[in-house]
Amino acid sequence: MQVIGIFVVCVVILDAIGVAVSSLVESYSPNASLLVFLGFYVVNFIIAWQVAVFLTEKFLVSDAQRKANEEHIDWVNSKFAGVRK
Numbered sequence: 001m002q003v004i005g006i007f008v009v010c011v012v013i014l015d016a017i018g019v020a021v022s023s024l025v026e027s028y029s030p031n032a033s034l035l036v037f038l039g040f041y042v043v044n045f046i047i048a049w050q051v052a053v054f055l056t057e058k059f060l061v062s063d064a065q066r067k068a069n070e071e072h073i074d075w076v077n078s079k080f081a082g083v084r085k
Contacts, residue, residue, distance in 0.1 A: 003056040010048035018044060 018040030026033035
């Protein structure tokens with residue numbers, strides 16, 4: 001649940017940056033500013049999710065949770081080893 005909160009904060013920050021950049025571009029070309037904003041808007045979600053996952057794993061996941069996750073991944077990999085070949 002924490003990663004979703006961090007994701008929303010990152011999206012808001014990156015949207016503000018997108019609006020600022022597209023406002024600067026609008027002084028040169030009003031048509032291009034829409035394309036710049038839409039480009040920022042689409043890429044924003046990809047970058048925000050990667051940043052949110054990184055920050056969550058780096059600062060909010062304990063060593064016990066990290067170890068449990070690695071054990072779970074190993075267990076899943078052992079169950080599907082034959083299927084993945």
